[in-house]
Amino acid sequence: MTDKLTVALAQIAPVWLDRKKTMQKMVRYIKKAGKRGCDLVCFGEALLPGYPFWVDFTDGARFNSEVQKDLYAHYVRQAVDVAGGNLDDLCAAAKKHKIAVVAGIIERATDRGGHSVYCALVYINTKGKIKNLHRKLMPTYEERLVWAQGDGHGLRTQKLGAFTVGALNCWENWMPLPRAALYGLGEDLHIALWPGNRRNTEISTRFQAREGRSYAVSVSGIFRRKDIPKDIPHYDLIYKNCPKMPADGGSCIARPDGSWLIAPVTGKEKLLIAELSHREVLRERHNFDPAGHYARPDLMRLVVDRGRRGTVEVEGDN
Numbered sequence: 250m251t252d253k254l255t256v257a258l259a260q261i262a263p264v265w266l267d268r269k270k271t272m273q274k275m276v277r278y279i280k281k282a283g284k285r286g287c288d289l290v291c292f293g294e295a296l297l298p299g300y301p302f303w304v305d306f307t308d309g310a311r312f313n314s315e316v317q318k319d320l321y322a323h324y325v326r327q328a329v330d331v332a333g334g335n336l337d338d339l340c341a342a343a344k345k346h347k348i349a350v351v352a353g354i355i356e357r358a359t360d361r362g363g364h365s366v367y368c369a370l371v372y373i374n375t376k377g378k379i380k381n382l383h384r385k386l387m388p389t390y391e392e393r394l395v396w397a398q399g400d401g402h403g404l405r406t407q408k409l410g411a412f413t414v415g416a417l418n419c420w421e422n423w424m425p426l427p428r429a430a431l432y433g434l435g436e437d438l439h440i441a442l443w444p445g446n447r448r449n450t451e452i453s454t455r456f457q458a459r460e461g462r463s464y465a466v467s468v469s470g471i472f473r474r475k476d477i478p479k480d481i482p483h484y485d486l487i488y489k490n491c492p493k494m495p496a497d498g499g500s501c502i503a504r505p506d507g508s509w510l511i512a513p514v515t516g517k518e519k520l521l522i523a524e525l526s527h528r529e530v531l532r533e534r535h536n537f538d539p540a541g542h543y544a545r546p547d548l549m550r551l552v553v554d555r556g557r558r559g560t561v562e563v564e565g566d567n
Contacts, residue, residue, distance in 0.1 A: 252528055254410050254438070257282035257290040258521040260500040260514060262471040263299040266481050268327045268335065271298050275352065276342045281520055283346025288375075289409060291440055293470035293500075294353040294419050295368055298327040300444040301395045302472060306490035307483060309394050319482040321395065328357035328366045331382060336371065344377025349409055351416050351468075353442045356384065358397075360559055365397040370416050370442055372407050381405050385418040386427065402557040406434040411527035412464075416440035422453055430553050432461055432540040437505075437530045443469040445496025447513045459507035462533040464525050471518055472496035505533035 259278040264270035275292060282290040294300065301324065303309065307316050329335045336354075343350045349372070356369040368385040383403025388396040404427060406415045415431035415438070422428070422441045431439065439457055443449050450467040458465035474491045477484060494516070502510040502523050510523050537543050 252411055252526055254289065254412050254525045254527070255285075255287045256438075256466060256502070256523055256525060257285070257287040258466065258468045258500045258502070258511075259290055259292050260469055260471060260498045260521060261292070261296070261518045262473065262476045263296050265299040265472070265476050265478055266323060266327050267478065268298040268329065271296065272338050276338055278520060279339070279342040279346055279348060279350060282522070283348045285520075285522060287348055287522060289349045289351065289414070291442070291466060291468040292350075292352040293468050294370070294442040294444045295355055296470050297329055297352060297354045298324075299355075300470065300472065300496070301392065302491070302495050303483075303487050304391045304394055305495075306487050309391055316483050316486065317394075323482050324355070324395065325357060325364065325366055328355040330357045330359060330363070331371070331379065332359050336373070336379065340373055340377040340379065343373045343375065347375045349373065349375050349407075349414075351414070351440050351442070353418065353470075355396075356382070358384075360557065361397070362560075366395065367399055368392065368396045368418055369399070370403070370418055372414070372416065374407070380407055383416065383418070386421055386424070389420045400556065400558050401554045404430045404434075404553055404555065406431060406436050409438070412438040412525070414438045414440065416442060418442050419444065419449070422457060426551060428457070428461070429539070429551050433551065435540070436461065437463045437527070438525065439463050439465045441465065441467045443467055443499065445469040445471055445498055447497060447499035447515050450499040450501055451513050454501050454513075455503045455507045455509070458503035458505055461539060462505045462537055463530060464505060464510075465503045467499065467501050467513075469499045470496055471498050505530050
């Protein structure tokens, strides 16, 4: 087993609110990363089919608004039905290029009826198999007007070479207990998914790396006013109120000592690539290991409920 892992951060804009075209773009970036010898490629929060930026620009909190109903209906129809095979192209690309994928998606959860959407992240292994689907525990502020709350089912880590990979969405990365759960599951490569903006990544990434004595990767999307498609509902209203660049990127990587491996990159679509060394994790764990020699499980323990919560349990169905 090699000590090294090559990671790619795909800082890209979605083809906003178009699942099929955004998927095609993601597949192209998986191919680019695979051709450059990467072992893992990461995409930002809610990239497929896009973050609900319209809420800020269309009076999103107005109750029973026809505008919000139109946009929500469009969003649900473009969201990802995992059980229905909507990620098949991503899985096929991962398998073809022998590369693992972490991607932010908007999930249309058929196990909860299929009419609500969740901000989720998916881990696809190098064989093209979906190994984890984590639904964001707590949507942030205006996101609660669009997304449902997730659960602990996806608080898991995955082995990838010498590393153990964990991931969280956006402000989940500021929640101490989910971070502690991943530390306790052996995480030493943390992936933080963001919709974009350096203000979210430049402080938190280095802190997460130093706290966990792990590599911390923040992968962000890009979103510009010019990325608003003219065929979406209420295009004129959204375009009129949208700033030039609501999401400027900010993708970056911090080493286990908290120093920059790649400082935040803003303002452009780019495939960022870096080689990580597991030896650096071990060196920094010498004086602090949050789930090992510096933990006190005799005094403090964390309980995680991994149940996938539904509203109906069917018994006796032949």
